[in-house]
Amino acid sequence: GAGVSQSPSNKVTEKGKDVELRCDPISGHTALYWYRQSLGQGLEFLIYFQGNSAPDKSGLPSDRFSAERTGGSVSTLTIQRTQQEDSAVYLCASARQGIYEQYFGPGTRLTVT
């Protein structure tokens, strides 16, 4: 079946602009995660959705970052007033409820100029 997809694969934006990154999880997966991976660094947890529960937003670095998940499926990560330090690869992963294995998407490389 289809895996996790993310779009766009690459995004170049000017400092101060808003960007939206999209994640399509595997059908039937109730858990969805967003991570940020800066150059040469590990994965930094951003936010996690689990079914209809309130999302765990504890990893969002500032109020410029927000995410939503519509209909328990597609998720959008929005970064407002982008800064150069936001440049990174943004990875999305999904998982079945109660199952520990995450399936990752290919990521979106964001470059803020």
Added chain:
Amino acid sequence: AQTVTQSQPEMSVQEAETVTLSCTYDTSESDYYLFWYKQPPSRQMILVIRQEAYKQQNATENRFSVNFQKAAKSFSLKISDSQLGDAAMYFCAYRSGTTSGTYKYIFGTGTRLKVLA
């Protein structure tokens, strides 16, 4: 709070040889899961192996095996008969068990593995 530490930024191994990647973690929980993920240059993260903390037996997946030392909070990955396709970044990760009520993962900073022909 839980932490995951990978102290080897980079490792090299000759093709067909064996290499061990180190990972230590810190937690006060007794119920948790540990993982090794592989990220090749394509950026696609792939699960290599997982270990449930309640299991004493070390997990094995073909050429990949772990040495799980719960008391020492150590979780190393051994790759046997290394192949060129094993070259990638390897990340160690921790996830709390179901009793914690959270499914958040914590990742280490990664170890870049180079395989020499």
